[in-house]
Amino acid sequence: MNSAGNSEVSNPHGRASTARLRRALHDTRPLVMGILNVTPDSFSDGGRYTALDAAVRHAEQMAAEGADIIDIGGESTRPGATAVSEADELARVIPVIEALRARLDIPLSIDTSKAGVMRAAVAAGADMINDVNALRADGALAVARAAGVPVCLMHMRGEPRTMQEAPVYTDVCAEVMAFLQERVAACREAGIPQADLIIDPGFGFGKNLEQNLALFRGLPAFSRMGLAVLVGVSRKSMLGTILDRTADERLYGSLALAALALEKGARILRVHDVAATVDVVKVCQALAAGRRAPQENREQHNDA
Numbered sequence: 001m002n003s004a005g006n007s008e009v010s011n012p013h014g015r016a017s018t019a020r021l022r023r024a025l026h027d028t029r030p031l032v033m034g035i036l037n038v039t040p041d042s043f044s045d046g047g048r049y050t051a052l053d054a055a056v057r058h059a060e061q062m063a064a065e066g067a068d069i070i071d072i073g074g075e076s077t078r079p080g081a082t083a084v085s086e087a088d089e090l091a092r093v094i095p096v097i098e099a100l101r102a103r104l105d106i107p108l109s110i111d112t113s114k115a116g117v118m119r120a121a122v123a124a125g126a127d128m129i130n131d132v133n134a135l136r137a138d139g140a141l142a143v144a145r146a147a148g149v150p151v152c153l154m155h156m157r158g159e160p161r162t163m164q165e166a167p168v169y170t171d172v173c174a175e176v177m178a179f180l181q182e183r184v185a186a187c188r189e190a191g192i193p194q195a196d197l198i199i200d201p202g203f204g205f206g207k208n209l210e211q212n213l214a215l216f217r218g219l220p221a222f223s224r225m226g227l228a229v230l231v232g233v234s235r236k237s238m239l240g241t242i243l244d245r246t247a248d249e250r251l252y253g254s255l256a257l258a259a260l261a262l263e264k265g266a267r268i269l270r271v272h273d274v275a276a277t278v279d280v281v282k283v284c285q286a287l288a289a290g291r292r293a294p295q296e297n298r299e300q301h302n303d304a
């Protein structure tokens, strides 16, 4: 594997934050990824400064709250979203990545499906690629390979604009797993190291409530694929449907799913509410450590 050599092209700084992300990915402590939505810049009455400044302050707050990764998205990948041009997406996310890289040591993730945005984002300071399209766009595999950073491969049925129109599966877990296996194989063939791959069932992306719940119950099987599993359920509409609550009323439901996801083997939680989720991680970690105690006790007993 010579991804280090190629990575010099687009990851020229050989960043400490990328190395820190890789170490964290191979540690057992679950990671909290804070969501940073970058709104379109307005050039009128100082709006451009305001949008960038608001994004930087939001990211700084999430870092202070204990986020392990900041995921920067230009909104084009949301369910129901209409396509955003590459030029518009670059104009939104690149200034934010540059500003954050200059201020923070925290690993930065770029949430995009476009090869050109991936390349520019990593050159500007991103340490990870988060692609809801699992590197299926033209040129995305080659760019990710050359970038030499970890990649999250997410399952999506259909395309963002139309995918919530009556999705049909025979066995949603088996079909999502088969898709992710195929994308992992494509990445390996393209030369991306297995250790740099993260998988994500893609909650809400072309799935109804029943299918989302079946996927969530199936999380242990995804973990057994041998790759880190990322779960993104924060404030999602599956919670809105269960609770009959608006997006800003879904914190408690999101935290319930965060704890359950960790219990089912999730390694990265992609969330809006970083401080609250960091507490969930600490509580679940304390419980998990207690679960290992009997074995440690037994070993001590055997040694004696």
Ligand code: 7PM
Binding pocket: 035, 077, 078, 079, 111, 130, 131, 132, 152, 154, 200, 202, 203, 204, 230, 231, 232, 233, 234, 235, 236, 270
């Ligand atoms: C509206 C609806 C706005 C949904 C935003 C969203 C995921 C992701 C998103 C995920 C990974 C959101 C989503 N969701 N990337 N990007 N996994 N890897 O809730 O579940 O943020 S966009």
